[in-house]
Amino acid sequence: MPAPDAPLRRLGFLTIGLFDGADPRPGHESTLRMVELGEQLGFDSAWLRHRHLQYGISSPVAVLGALTQRTTRIELGTAVTPLGWENPLRLAEDLGTLDVLSGGRINPGISVGPPMHWQDVRGALYPDTADAEDFGYTRVERLLAHVRGEPAASFAGVEGIEAWSDRVEPHSPGLAGRLWYGGGSLRSAQWAGEHGLNLLTSSVVKAEGDGEPAGADFAPIQAAQIRRFREHHPAGAAARVSQGLVVVPTDSASAEQRAKYEAYAAARLPRTTAPQGPARMLFAPDLVGPAERIAEQLHAHDGFRLVDEVAFALPFSFEEADYVQILTDIATRLGPALGWQPA
Template identity: 45%
Template structure:
């Protein structure tokens, strides 16, 4: 099996819901994370999406997840910093990490907010702000909770205190990740000490082959890693095991994969974006496909990415099939 070397098996949930009933969808996503913990997954990640039927505030959502779980790591993949104030976001993330007792992983990306033209004056004027990688650096600096003055000052709380970001989440700055799709972003992430998140979308730079581009991305990241701690690379793949699915569900999965195949045949758009085909089949068939993946042996963390718009029963079946094949539940019991 091509999974023996992996030390962290994760899953990424979309957090989708119906417009007329957001509670049910969000509650189902929390229950999926609870299920993932019972099945033995090492970490659960959530997407943060804006103006869509998904999780628009990853920190708020994961605060709830901290109270429903005990062991599983929690992560954001990814928070688009263009929508955020780095200091206020740092306060929220630090609070979540404290509530989780140090289980939070923070994945971010930089750049201007994609929907800024639609949001108008609901956000700060784009032309007046810096949306470069420096925004991620400011987040990391805030999370370090360095004193903001040389002496205590009076505030709203009783007595005087040295002003600094509170609560201080010890170790969280060592669990910062960057969603990198280009060589430039991989270079910056390595130099800044952010771990690397990479999945099934990447920028084609000098090649039209996805796996070649992803290997180059990892090479660039590792070449630029400057920290004493070991770098981490989280690899995402869309994987749809069919072992526990009925015939109708298998056909629906196959149709989903077929609809998305066209985008994998050639670079897309001005950035030459490359997509990796989804992986579908029995666990044996999936293992055979992954055994031919030249990127997988280079990482120790694999992220099972769940597609949008599937039903909660589909997500349960996918997570259960994959965990059973990898014997995650048995491994988790041994570890405890």
């Protein structure tokens, strides 16, 4: 586990990849350009977020496939793939293929639970099996088994002129060690640790009250979850955790951009003051301002002080020029202020 003043070791970013529904190609091309820029700036990783039945990336596998051919070094991940939308065996095939094409750079992040707007989409997604589908941890265990190369069929051999494998192919031996679980509760953090996964923490946690710090302060709740994860992980204090706050440095931003960023953060601030909804979800405030000030805020953040790698989330609904400015300031101003060195 890093010391509170340890330098940031790995710097990444997360994008939702918005596009115009009437003309979707430019938005997808913009996403590809952002990741290419991230590689040029020295970022260690770039992550794509799923957005099903919305105007964001619905097929990260397809976009990552393109990125494997347009980048050479930067690691590529999903944060996160909701397994309720996926068949674990088919997803394992896609991930294995991506990892082979990328030369071992894929970091799949996954989560469990029913698909969002389940009652609206169940008839289209699982018309015959909706009531029988298991959206819990068993679905992750199935994916893990396939990625690790455990048998998926009872037959292997040659039939006629065709060769058959009893495991998912292509098999990429290092991929299982790069699987991440997106957790926001003590239970999910503990489960991920017990199963030897890496942990993705974001700007959302569950304020459960059971073993959590009192109150509605995001940072100590996130820190408690990170500690619980490492307590139950075979690697202990060395288990990997990546934090994913929304961070917007403004050093090179225009006055118009700064006003836009500050208005965005202000509109989202009320949801950070108390847990939201029956699930008691608590959101972290967006960090907007000069890199030096953001670095000070992060160094005082209980969750950040327990990690040495991050995947800062880009805000939704901004223009490509805004993302270029934000990524450039993160890589050239904020990262160095946190002790990070570009790859």
